[in-house]
Amino acid sequence: MKTSIIPLLLACAWAQAETDVPSVLRAQVLLDRHHFSVGEIDGLYGTNMRQALLGFQHAKGLPETGKADKSTLDALDDGQPALVTYTITDADIGGPFQPVPESMADKARLPSLGFSSVEEALGERFHASPGLLKKLNKGKDLHRAGEEILVPNIAGVEPLPKATTLVVSKSMHTLMLVDSNGQIIAQMPASTGSDHDPLPIGDWKVNGVARNPPFHYNPKLFWDAKPDETKATIPPGPNNPVGVVWIDLSKDHYGIHGTPEPGNIGRTQSHGCIRLTNWDAALVADAVTPGFAVVLKE
Template sequence: MKKAFLTLLFASAFAQAQNGGLPPDLKAQVLLDRAHFSPGQIDGRYGGNMKQALLGFQRARGLPATGKVDQATLDALDDGQPLLSSYTVTDADVAGPYQPIPESMADKAKLSALTYSSVEEALGERFHASPALLKKLNPGKDFSRAGEQLMVPNVAASAPLLPAAKLVVDRSDHVLMLLDAGGKTIAQFPASTGSEHDPLPVGEWKINGVGRNPDFNYNPKLFWDAQPGEGKARIPPGPNNPVGVVWIDLSKDHYGIHGTPEPGSIGKTQSHGCIRLTNWDAALVADQVKPGFPAILQE
């Protein structure tokens, strides 16, 4: 019964969005994304990433740090813009190209590019949302038909991000924060920050540079979970590349901040010591940094 009720809520979401009638968790996620306190992949569900986004926003705005979707927080988040927007599927969306992504590095290396696997995945990344949420917002819609009208999170309504002066990664909270010259947090993103095998390299580092749509040079000697018999391989670029659409190189050898082919896993799974963000969050951070930019990695 509860599932059927939620389905009805999502089915009528576009009309409700015009007067703020979306389910509170989904409403908060869209607003947090636009405020640059990212909940990660927008999925309409309250979880650890959303809690950290709420806490970060509340602290930055001087609100009680509850980590909950309370009215004071919703009021502070409200930017007066529609929560959803209409999107028309294009011929380019339908054309792709799309392909299944193999598991092994050797098979990935045989491809010319690691493209999206489906139009649903591509549109999910464009609108910072899980494909499952897009389907709930658009029951009965054909994502593979050019001209189809879809309801999507209105993430394009974000305000410009103010200039950042420092980057801080916090392992305990699983977040990456951008701070202004006065030390105030102006943006926050969920992050996967190492593991017991490859712990986060705590310390004060700097950004060496940014590579967009990079190749990935796989060396199994650097990965504790490499499969027996694996050799070095050049993995072609694309959103499903192991480091996603951007690599932000740190002054610590072999470490960087980068995107991911699995946005739903950010903040929930371990990494190989690097800092993983969603592709869209990594791209936004890349726009803010330059060689010599300070990067503080802390417990």
């Protein structure tokens, strides 16, 4: 039987391409697929990645180095490539895209708060920074339907096991989902308050989940609100101040939510609430129900 060599050549070419993926980028993608999120995949080693590695290593009983060492990469390896090709569609470039205004009053005048650019929309879809997508696809036109680009392979993820408790660590800037055996089954970076609006340490519960919610802005609740600002209802969308998900907590005015600025998660302060990337917030929303236990700790 005659066998074509072309598929073999393509497989070899892909294997070679996969060996060229930097270990940091490969680890970030694999961590994402194992539910130990670095937040925005950017190919850079920083605090969010270190915490994700430490969390994964702890969960798997590996030496807790905080580095993408061989034993950790071996444990992360699920046999799938870190990067895959994606063909840009008409829907991807169709938008509508529009700049997001700074003021709440101007935001409130818009019909929705969608993406500001194709790059932002693709970054959200593939959990990646727009900068990384541009770096991976030099010479490619991200605004052309039919263009094939390289993206992080975030598909084929195993379902998240059942969680029983949600834990937020102020000192680690992380949110963790824990099962009934006390095992961490998911972890993600979080912005967890500030000196003006500290994280309310203690035991709380989930009241409920709102998806793609409007945001009811009340300047009296924000220490940095401008004197002339008034109450406003901000329309839904990924660039809404609370992103695509609001998980209401039993502490008044506090919740867990998404963000319009995924690159800032774990690196900047919040107004007291627990802020995640939109995709991580959506994962948490799927894992919790009303009455779900929440522990906010130092």
